[in-house]
Amino acid sequence: MSTITDGDIVEQELSVDLYWSFRSPYSYLALHHVRALSQTYALRWNVKVVYPLAIRTPDFFERMDRMWRPYLLTDTQRIAEFLDMPFRRPVPDPIVQDPRTLLISPDQPRIHRLTRLGAEATLRGRALELIDSVGTMLWDGSVDGWDQGDHLARAVAAAGLDLQDMEAAIASDPQARDRLIETNEADLRAAGHWGVPTFVFQGEPFFGQDRIGILLWRLRQHGLRPRSN
Template identity: 50%
Template sequence: MTLNYDLFWSFRSPYSYLVTSRLVAMERDYDVKCNVRVVYPIAVRQPEFFDNSDPLWFTYLAKDTYRTAAFLGLPFHWPRPDPVVMDFATRKYPKEQPYIHRLTRLGQVATEMGKGLAFLDEVSKVIWDGSVIGWHEGDHLANAAARAGLDLAAMDVIAARDAERLDGIIEASQVAQREAGHYGVPMMAVDGEPFFGQDRYDQLEWRLKLKGMQKRG
């Protein structure tokens, strides 16, 4: 019997990128299905979230993401440009965001096409692995989509045409995320049990094995 788990995931989350390759490998090796549920990052959902955050929150994040990537053997660099535009002088997030809405809607379109996890994996590499400056330009995203077995031009048509419908699904995923027990990403949930953070991957795999997850034959 194929087991299922939900994945709440954001294109602006470095930790989402850092866990994705392990989720891809698990689905390749085990009889398990990842239900991708893309969400908008907290900076878009609640831009005031960071107004009163301790400055150490940012400095620790910067150190930990590079350290975690090195520990996992993954290339990493903060994206150029950032998927969510921020005024670093004021630490404010302007309402107009040129990248994140398209990315998130494309993630939902890919999910509806049955290739959500592959799309997240390929696109997050282009954004986060440091190999590209200007990931939003040229054919970087189109090539990433193609590696996932998708046509970016066709996806963009759907994302623009169905923006309101897609945002409704994304909003429902954000509600389900909190109902499962946390607001952050990446968060995996198995039968309503939350596993928040890339560092909970091992516990996710352990729980799925306890529930009967078997290796593919």
């Protein structure tokens, strides 16, 4: 919990860790709830960007039931319609994966770039703004070829950051950003889960955008209050 002071107003903020991936459709769909809660309640989100399962557990797609992927596609589209969120899978996919065999390529430049940008935004204190802006650009269907032209630079700028400056900083010490990502992934497992989005409050994990209501119930038990302005 943290305290915000504005003149004579003292506002207590509760803090929630948000584990999030650029390739997860459910992570994107969770942004609807994160925005709403941020506007309504004295709540701080500690964004912890991680690699998707395709990178952390590349054999996942070999082990899953064949019905998993078709259901995922149906379910995410349905949730987007329910939430009135524009939705389309990113073009190109942040993960290099054979669409027929689902095999994951060992070479993954796009997701490494995005996830390191997430780590760099964390170091600059603007991770929430970055995942909101870049995540929306990836998933809302407004952009083809997000990795070409100035699409990514414009999305990063909308988060109050500069893409060229961030990528220069990453290039100067990529290992530092990778260590932060690895720490986030270890913290996610230590909290009791492996998937995203996962919300962790006082050590208790809530997995999935559909657990927001239960998370809100728990936060209210711990004194969650509306924002004062």
